[in-house]
Amino acid sequence: MRAERLGDSAAYEAFLRDFAVSLRRIVALQLRQMRFSVSETEDVVQEVLIAVHSRRDQWNPDRPLRPWLNAITRYKIIDAGRRLRRHARGRIDFTEEEWAAVFATDEVDFDHNVADMEKLISELPRSEQAAVRALGLEGASAREAAEQLGSSEGAIRVAFHRSLKKLMAAAKERF
Template identity: 65%
Template sequence: MLAERRGDAVAYEAFLRDFAASMRRIITLHFRRMSLGTGEVEDVVQEVLIAVHAKRNQWDARRPLVPWLNAIARYKAVDAMRRLQRQARGRVDLSDEEWSTLFVSTDPRHDREAVDVEKLLSELPTGQQAALRAVALEGASHREAADRLGTTEGAVRVAFHRSLKKLMAAAKQRNSE
């Protein structure tokens, strides 16, 4: 960091690279401990690096660097974990394989189940029906569905995940009957 202040861009780049590697390990460990997916780790690392870079002139060179870096990293990581925990409450994470088989059945009762799925879909609010049909049944991306439905990508994501949550709850209820 001192070398950066003297204009040594190569040393600063090496510092950021080493710091990023350290942050990846630490944040990955914390995310696993909190049962959060590690897919967001790189985003958090980048947020930390941007914050360090933006605030680098605020570091007092007469004081230790590591506590200053740790404070920035801790605040960014805690913010990200809180945000991800809030988002995870309504999120349904499925693999590509799970998505591809979500509405496919080789069971001879398929026709009856298709009617059941249609009935469940018809019980959803109109916006959730449209989002689910566009994304899950027609294969549109969230952005394409948003353009088609005249809404935002975020609204499609929310409607889609809420509809899946409702369908899954309804399916569980029917299976338990």
């Protein structure tokens, strides 16, 4: 970093390459400890490298470099954790067998299935029932459902997601 200040771009590139190697190990370890997929490692590493590069003029060459790098890395990992948690809340992960069942072309008794689904939905709390009916059955958008039900879009999405998880668990138990 000091060489970069003196205009040595080759030394700076070497520093970034070396830093990226150790950074990948650190980020992968932190993501594992936070119970996230290590497949996110490269994204976080790139965010850290971009932050270091864009803020390199803020580093004081009279002070140690490592604490400055650690702070940037720590905050980027925290940001990534928050982002990944937000994304995980809205995602429903099916196994290959569950996806296959969704698209199965066997003969279906729609009257029986609708009655079963309606029974499962009726066991949900009222707010979740309304969200499932509006979003899942009527095909409304989150915004339309929020307006219709007098709620926020976020609350509708959360209720819908929670209800889907409950419905999947209930369906697995019964069927």
